[in-house]
Amino acid sequence: xxxxxxxxxxxxxxxxxxxxxxLTRRNAILVLIGIELMLNAANLNLIAxxxxxxxPEKLTGMIFAIFSIAxxxxxxxxxxxxxxxxxxxxxxxxxxxxDRMKG
Amino acid sequence: xxxxxxFTPLVAASPITEILWLIPIAPILASxxxxxxKQGKRKVSATLAIGSMSFALLLSLxxxxxxxxxxxxxxxxRETVNFTWIQVGAAHVDLGWxxxxxxxxxxxxxxxxxxxxxxYSTGYMKDDENYTRxxxxxxxxxxxxxxxxxxxxxxxxxxxxxxxxxxxxLLIGFxxxxxxxxxxxxxxxxxxxxxxxxxxxxxxxxFSQTGTLxxxxxxxxxxxxxxxxxxxxxxAAWGLTAAGAIGLLIFAGAAGKSGQFPLHVWLPDAxxxxxxxxxxxxxxxxxxxxxxxxxxxxxxxxxxxxSGGTTVALTVVTWVGAFTAVFAALIAVAQNDIKRILAYSTxxxxxxxxxxxxxxxxxxxxxxxxxxxxxxxxxxxxxxSVIHGCHxxxxxxxxxxxxxxxxxxxxxxxxxxxxxxxxxxAFSGFWSKDGILEAAQxxxxxxxxxxxxxFGALLTAFYMTRQVAYVFFGVWRGGKxxxxxxxxxxxxxxxxxxxxxxxxxxxxxxxPWFHAFLDGRVASFNLMSFTESGLPGLMFSSTVVVLxxxxxxxxxxxxxxxxxxxxxxxxxxxxMVWGWLRDRLYVDELYGATVIAFxxxxxxxxxxxxxxxxxxxxxxxxxxxALWARLNRFLDTNVVDGGFDTGCSGLSGSGGLLAxxxxxxxxxxxRILALGVVALVMILIWSSRP
Amino acid sequence: xxxxxxxxxxxxxxxxxxxxxLKNTVHCALALSVxxxxxxxxxxxxxxxxAGFAQFMVYVGAVAILVVFAILLTKGSETPTGGVFxxxxxxxxxxxxGVFAVLGWAVMGSMxxxxxxxxxxxxxxxxxxxxxxxxxxxxxxxVAVLLTAAMIGAVIVALHERSEVAKExxx
Numbered sequence: 001x002x003x004x005x006x007x008x009x010x011x012x013x014x015x016x017x018x019x020x021x022x023l024t025r026r027n028a029i030l031v032l033i034g035i036e037l038m039l040n041a042a043n044l045n046l047i048a049x050x051x052x053x054x055x056p057e058k059l060t061g062m063i064f065a066i067f068s069i070a071x072x073x074x075x076x077x078x079x080x081x082x083x084x085x086x087x088x089x090x091x092x093x094x095x096x097x098x099d100r101m102k103g
Numbered sequence: 104x105x106x107x108x109x110f111t112p113l114v115a116a117s118p119i120t121e122i123l124w125l126i127p128i129a130p131i132l133a134s135x136x137x138x139x140x141k142q143g144k145r146k147v148s149a150t151l152a153i154g155s156m157s158f159a160l161l162l163s164l165x166x167x168x169x170x171x172x173x174x175x176x177x178x179x180x181r182e183t184v185n186f187t188w189i190q191v192g193a194a195h196v197d198l199g200w201x202x203x204x205x206x207x208x209x210x211x212x213x214x215x216x217x218x219x220x221x222x223y224s225t226g227y228m229k230d231d232e233n234y235t236r237x238x239x240x241x242x243x244x245x246x247x248x249x250x251x252x253x254x255x256x257x258x259x260x261x262x263x264x265x266x267x268x269x270x271x272x273l274l275i276g277f278x279x280x281x282x283x284x285x286x287x288x289x290x291x292x293x294x295x296x297x298x299x300x301x302x303x304x305x306x307x308x309x310f311s312q313t314g315t316l317x318x319x320x321x322x323x324x325x326x327x328x329x330x331x332x333x334x335x336x337x338x339a340a341w342g343l344t345a346a347g348a349i350g351l352l353i354f355a356g357a358a359g360k361s362g363q364f365p366l367h368v369w370l371p372d373a374x375x376x377x378x379x380x381x382x383x384x385x386x387x388x389x390x391x392x393x394x395x396x397x398x399x400x401x402x403x404x405x406x407x408x409x410s411g412g413t414t415v416a417l418t419v420v421t422w423v424g425a426f427t428a429v430f431a432a433l434i435a436v437a438q439n440d441i442k443r444i445l446a447y448s449t450x451x452x453x454x455x456x457x458x459x460x461x462x463x464x465x466x467x468x469x470x471x472x473x474x475x476x477x478x479x480x481x482x483x484x485x486x487x488s489v490i491h492g493c494h495x496x497x498x499x500x501x502x503x504x505x506x507x508x509x510x511x512x513x514x515x516x517x518x519x520x521x522x523x524x525x526x527x528x529a530f531s532g533f534w535s536k537d538g539i540l541e542a543a544q545x546x547x548x549x550x551x552x553x554x555x556x557x558f559g560a561l562l563t564a565f566y567m568t569r570q571v572a573y574v575f576f577g578v579w580r581g582g583k584x585x586x587x588x589x590x591x592x593x594x595x596x597x598x599x600x601x602x603x604x605x606x607x608x609x610x611x612x613x614x615p616w617f618h619a620f621l622d623g624r625v626a627s628f629n630l631m632s633f634t635e636s637g638l639p640g641l642m643f644s645s646t647v648v649v650l651x652x653x654x655x656x657x658x659x660x661x662x663x664x665x666x667x668x669x670x671x672x673x674x675x676x677x678x679m680v681w682g683w684l685r686d687r688l689y690v691d692e693l694y695g696a697t698v699i700a701f702x703x704x705x706x707x708x709x710x711x712x713x714x715x716x717x718x719x720x721x722x723x724x725x726x727x728x729a730l731w732a733r734l735n736r737f738l739d740t741n742v743v744d745g746g747f748d749t750g751c752s753g754l755s756g757s758g759g760l761l762a763x764x765x766x767x768x769x770x771x772x773x774r775i776l777a778l779g780v781v782a783l784v785m786i787l788i789w790s791s792r793p
Numbered sequence: 794x795x796x797x798x799x800x801x802x803x804x805x806x807x808x809x810x811x812x813x814x815l816k817n818t819v820h821c822a823l824a825l826s827v828x829x830x831x832x833x834x835x836x837x838x839x840x841x842x843x844a845g846f847a848q849f850m851v852y853v854g855a856v857a858i859l860v861v862f863a864i865l866l867t868k869g870s871e872t873p874t875g876g877v878f879x880x881x882x883x884x885x886x887x888x889x890x891g892v893f894a895v896l897g898w899a900v901m902g903s904m905x906x907x908x909x910x911x912x913x914x915x916x917x918x919x920x921x922x923x924x925x926x927x928x929x930x931x932x933x934x935x936v937a938v939l940l941t942a943a944m945i946g947a948v949i950v951a952l953h954e955r956s957e958v959a960k961e962x963x964x
Contacts, residue, residue: 003798007839008900010802014809014828016893021813023774023885024878029818029863031769033825036856037809040832043848051839057914059924063932065836065844066921069851070936074943076856080863081950087867096879099767770879777888781895788899 007048014041028083028093032076039072119162119169120182120202123253126162126210127263129155131246137239145234149225152238156218156245163210170207174620180204183255183319197316201255204621205465209252209395212473216387216480217245219595223484224379226591227491231377237277241383244270248388252395256316257306257325260396264302264360267392268295271384275376287372294369298359305352309403312337312345318399326402335407343415346406350416353400354423361393362450363457364427368691370450374442378487381442386449386479391472394456398465405464412547417461424457425543425552425559430688432562436569436673437684441486441499444570448523449479451559455539458552463542466618470610471535473617477606478522478532481599485516488588488596489574496581499573506575508585513575515596520571522603524564524653527646531607536560538610538618541641557648564652572660612638801838805831816877818869819861826857840913843921 018037021030043065050061087093133155137148173180185199221241228237247270250263269292276288310316313330315323322329337345357363362370373385384390397404397420404416413421428451435447452475460468490497492509506513522532540560543553579585587593610617659672674681683689764771808828815821829852836845864870879885925933 002904005900005904006798007835009897010805010835012893012896012900013806014832015896016889017806017809017813019777019892020886020889023770023777023889024882025813026877026879027818027869029860029867029869030813030821030877031773032863033812033821033860036825036852036860037812037828040829040848040852043844044832044835047836047839047841047844051841051914052911054911059916059920062841062844062916062921063924063929065841066847067929067932067936069844069847071939073851073856074940076859078943078946078950080859081947084863084866085950093867093869095769098769102762102765102767770885774885774888777892781888781891784895784899788902 002052004048004052007052008045011041011044011048014038014044026094026096028086028095028098029080031095032079032083035079036072036076039068043068117169117182117202119166120184120200122162123166123184123200123202126159126166126214126253127246127249129158129246130242130249134239134242134246137235137242140235140239142233142235148235148238149221152242152245153218153221153225155242156214156221159245159249160211160214160218163207163214166202167207167211170202170204171620174204181319183317183321185255185317185320196258197256197320198259199255199317199320200253200259201319202253203319205395205398205469206252208469208473208617208621210249212476213245213248213252213388216476216599217248217383219598220379220383220387220480220484221245223382223487223592223595224377226589227379227487228377233277237274237377240270240273240277241379244274244384244389248392251392255318255320255324257309257318258316260399261302261306264356264392264396265299267389268292268299268360271295271373271389274380274384275373277376277380281375283372284375287369287375291369291373294366295359298356298366301352302356302359305349305356308345308352309334309349312349326400331402331406334403344407346403347415350400350404350406350414351419354397354404354416354420357393357396357457358423359393360396361390361453361457362427363393363423363454364430365690367427367431367450368694371443371446371687374440374446378442378483378490381446382480382483382487385446386483387476390449390453391456391476394453394460394468394472397457397460398469401460401465413461418548419461421458421461421546421548421552424454424459424461425555427451427454428458428559429555429562430454432559432566434684434687435566436562437671437681438566439500439685440497441489441502441570441574442483442497444499444566445479445482445486448482448563448567451563452479452523455536455556455559458556459539459542462546462552463539464622466615466621467538467542469621470538470617474522474531474535474603474606474610477599478519478530478603481515481519481596481603482523484592484596484599485512485519488512488592489516489585491588491592492585493581494583494585499570501581502574502579502585503577503581504575504579505585508579509587511587511593511596515593515600516575517571518600519603520567524567525560525645525649526653527642527649529607530604531610532603533645533649534607534610537642537645540645541638544637544641557645560645561648561652564649565656568653568656569660572657576661798835798838801831801834805835818864822857822860822864825860826853829853829857841916843916843918 015038018034018041020034021037022034025031025034046061046065046068050059050065053061083093086098090098130152133151137151140148170180181201181203183199183201185197187195188198189196221238224237224241228234231237244267247263247266251260251267254260254263272288272292275291276285278284279288309325312334313325315325315330317324318326320327324330331346334346334349335344339345339348343351359366370385370390374381376384404420405414408414408417431447431450431454435444435451438444438447452471456468456471456475459471489502489505489509489512492505492512493502496502518530522530525533525536527533540553540556543556544550546552608614671681674685686692805828808824808826808831811824812821812828815824830849833845833849833853836842836848
């Protein structure tokens with residue numbers, strides 16, 4: 001078990017935990033939390049590959065991870081703002097109740 | 104109507120022959136005009152009828168004079184005018200008319216007697232409201248009868264024959280409101296129709312065999328030697344030649360029209376018509392048409408006659424005639440209606456004529472026809488006068504003693520009656536009947552017809568005396584007293600009475616002018632001919648027979664005048680036989696039980712067929728259509744609509760099902776996303792395996 | 794693997810599990826911060842100092858706080874009545890497990906192809922700065938635009954919030 005493999009497994013585990021949270025929790029904010037965890041897992045993956053990749057001097061993985069962090073932050077801001085807005089309308093954050101788009 | 108008119112120019116086609124067609128056309132035109140008149144225009148219609156008839160008589164006399172002139176110069180005149188009516192390829196339908204002794208004599212008789220009866224009708228039908236219609240029909244009849252007489256084409260003869268039958272129907276049923284009159288008219292028409300079917304068959308057969316419809320056509324006609332030898336050579340069924348078979352078929356038609364047994368049943372019932380109709384149609388002319396037809400086709404009937412013998416056709420004619428003569432005379436004895444006695448007498452005398460034709464040839468039969476026409480018309484008109492005088496009474500048991508109240512009628516009626524009986528020497532009936540008896544006596548085949556005819560003469564004298572005794576002698580048994588008829592009625596009676604006596608002179612053996620005229624021989628006045636073999640004896644025996652009959656009847660009936668409620672003298676003697684005779688020997692009943700019953704059964708079968716089978720079939724078709732419509736509706740509602748609805752609901756249902764995927768919940772989408780990712784990754788990994 | 798790796802991993806995973814399993818939403822947010830911290834330390838362990846510190850500052854310092862703000866603003870501190878997990882939570886768990894299985898299998902299956910340990914890279918901030926404005930200037934600008942847009946979007950959402958507040962005040 002190479003170190004890279006370990007890191008990748010950890011990242012996979014994180015990703016799955018985040019996914020499980022996003023898929024099972026009722027509160028919309030917790031779905032966003034799950035998404036953040038997934039993003040983090042992806043970042044870990046990136047950094048791991050950068051570290052154990054053939055050309056770490058190229059900084060590709062690091063830069064990628066940095067950009068990912070920035071984007072994740074922006075997305076979290078917007079997402080949470082939307083959740084707050086929804087709460088103002090529906091007086092609840094229960095996503096099971098938000099099925100106005102039902103077909 | 105005429106596509107190609109080709110006149111065959113005969114050398115001797117004289118002007119009178121060219122205009123011969125006017126003779127029947129004039130009365131027919133008068134009838135046509137009268138048909139358009141209103142019922143009120145009585146004088147006009149009577150004038151038209153009598154005028155056209157006078158015109159026809161004039162032309163007939165001219166024609167007769169022409170033929171007689173020719174005869175006197177030793178020429179046998181037979182002029183024809185023929186033309187083609189329809190041409191279909193090689194076959195052509197010819198019509199035409201002929202002027203020869205036979206037709207000229209008949210023309211004069213028909214038009215003369217017809218004219219007298221027309222004049223009589225103006226008096227007799229004076230009180231009838233359908234006066235105009237009567238004369239219209241009478242003229243039509245006269246025209247048709249004259250057409251029968253002059254016709255040279257068997258087809259034209261048949262057409263006029265049918266027209267005569269039609270007008271007879273119209274005239275018998277003139278008082279159609281009476282159910283008995285309507286039924287009698289129908290009976291007459293149907294019975295003669297039976298005969299006419301056979302006539303038509305004979306006509307068609309003749310045409311197909313000889314190729315021509317014309318009787319005389321300069322050697323090519325069907326009554327001329329060439330065609331006859333051809334017909335003789337052709338065999339038909341049952342040992343007959345074609346000539347004999349056709350002759351029998353045509354005789355069947357004549358038998359229907361002339362009331363021979365068994366087609367005589369219509370004649371007595373035809374007395375439902377007015378008396379002038381009975382006189383004209385059922386005494387003088389129409390019933391004589393049958394005899395005339397046989398005379399016209401006599402060459403065919405007599406074709407192949409061995410010398411001294413006779414042909415099968417003529418034998419049949421003779422036997423039927425003789426039988427009818429006796430049969431009808433027997434029934435006449437027991438009748439109580441004045442006209443019915445005369446009707447059966449007519450049937451009997453027609454039998455005499457047929458027998459005369461069969462045994463003695465054309466001249467013998469025709470002579471009796473001519474004399475009979477006059478004295479029978481006289482008798483009928485006299486009976487009409489009696490009925491008129493007795494205010495419509497027709498039962499002889501309710502008359503009596505009229506000899507003093509209706510003198511003219513009595514005298515003329517007696518003359519006619521004596522002529523009919525064949526009272527010797529002064530009356531025409533004697534000479535004509537004797538001619539027939541003489542021919543019967545010399546008939547080679549059998550002697551039975553002679554004895555039958557003699558017995559018939561006895562019966563004739565018997566029943567006529569009975570009638571005269573009932574009507575004119577004894578006491579008046581009716582209601583109101585009788586009165587003499589007006590001059591318009593008695594004048595024709597007188598004229599006819601004269602001829603009833605005078606006509607005998609042209610046919611005596613001493614001067615057989617009539618026979619010579621018809622046969623185209625020379626006639627010489629020879630008193631010594633009375634001494635020819637058998638002739639005095641025959642004349643004597645016929646005289647005895649007549650006197651016997653007269654005396655016997657007078658003895659029984661005389662001045663006795665029994666009341667209507669009392670039975671007749673003969674009835675007292677033998678009620679059973681009287682009953683048979685009075686009930687007309689049950690011929691009508693026989694027909695009713697067989698033919699009529701069969702037809703009503705057949706009508707019921709046809710009705711059942713029509714209602715159940717054809718009607719059922721039609722209803723079945725309609726039902727099948729309704730069924731089809733219902734099936735269509737079912738299919739349409741359930742299959743088409745239903746299929747459509749099911750499809751649509753299925754679609755919307757599946758749409759609904761599918762729409763459930765869109766839960767509107769984000770987590771569901773996420774899950775599906777995740778599943779998709781899993782699937783993709785697995786595909787990726789699998790595909791990139793070495 | 795070294796001991797420190799397992800400790801850090803345990804910390805991170807524990808934090809993540811707590812973040813998704815706890816009933817109280819605020820506790821979840823706090824656990825999330827722990828997970829983020831663990832992640833940052835893992836980055837440090839991987840000699841990605843800049844990334845680790847950036848992770849710590851951004852995530853723990855901003856995102857986690859933002860999450861707490863949101864929770865408080867949406868009254869998430871109250872315990873919900875219908876339960877915190879959805880009715881079909883098992884399905885979600887199965888799917889997540891499936892994803893983990895696939896990823897794990899991919900990793901385990903490609904172990905031979907994975908590269909081995911290499912020398913520690915010397916990464917300075919200067920290098921990162923140069924790379925950002927040099928080689929990666931385009932993504933940088935795009936991210937800048939993205940961040941600007943996100944900020945403007947948040948402001949607009951906030952504006953609507955204000956009108957909503959006014960409407961609610963009038964009722």
